Amino acid sequence: MSRFLFALLLLIAGATAADASEWQVVPDASRILWTAKWNTAPVQGGFEHFTASIDFDPRNLAQSHVRVVVDTGSIYMEGQDARATLTNDNWFDAARYPQAVFETRSFRDLGNGHYEAVADLTIRGVSAEVTLPFKLTIEDDIAR
Numbered sequence: 703m704s705r706f707l708f709a710l711l712l713l714i715a716g717a718t719a720a721d722a723s724e725w726q727v728v729p730d731a732s733r734i735l736w737t738a739k740w741n742t743a744p745v746q747g748g749f750e751h752f753t754a755s756i757d758f759d760p761r762n763l764a765q766s767h768v769r770v771v772v773d774t775g776s777i778y779m780e781g782q783d784a785r786a787t788l789t790n791d792n793w794f795d796a797a798r799y800p801q802a803v804f805e806t807r808s809f810r811d812l813g814n815g816h817y818e819a820v821a822d823l824t825i826r827g828v829s830a831e832v833t834l835p836f837k838l839t840i841e842d843d844i845a846r
Contacts, residue, residue: 749776
């Protein structure tokens with residue numbers, strides 16, 4: 703993966719509130735997208751299949767938790783049929799590691815609807831701590 707600089711953008715734009723903190727992801731309105739550099743030019747893609755468990759309450763960040771499990775074999779790159787390359791053992795090795803996992807450790811309120819999630823991101827069985835900044839707007843019980 704050293705040829706790509708991955709920036710994972712987690713866009714759960716279609717989550718709806720089941721109660722004050724538990725959210726239900728609406729698959730048709732939700733996406734996991736990524737941006738990478740290929741020969742210095744940005745390329746974009748995503749994953750077609752994932753599940754997410756979201757327990758997020760802006761008033762109780764200490765008890766909030768998110769776990770996202772991505773089917774690595776469902777990766778795609780816009781404008782190209784690159785799935786065979788990206789799922790082989792040089793990249794995601796989807797046969798041996800069919801899932802990537804993002805699981806939060808903590809959240810920080812940055813103000814004005816901006817937050818940071820500190821999480822473990824596990825790809826190919828290797829975990830690394832990542833920080834994911836995000837903005838959350840809730841309108842009519844739908845996260846945007």
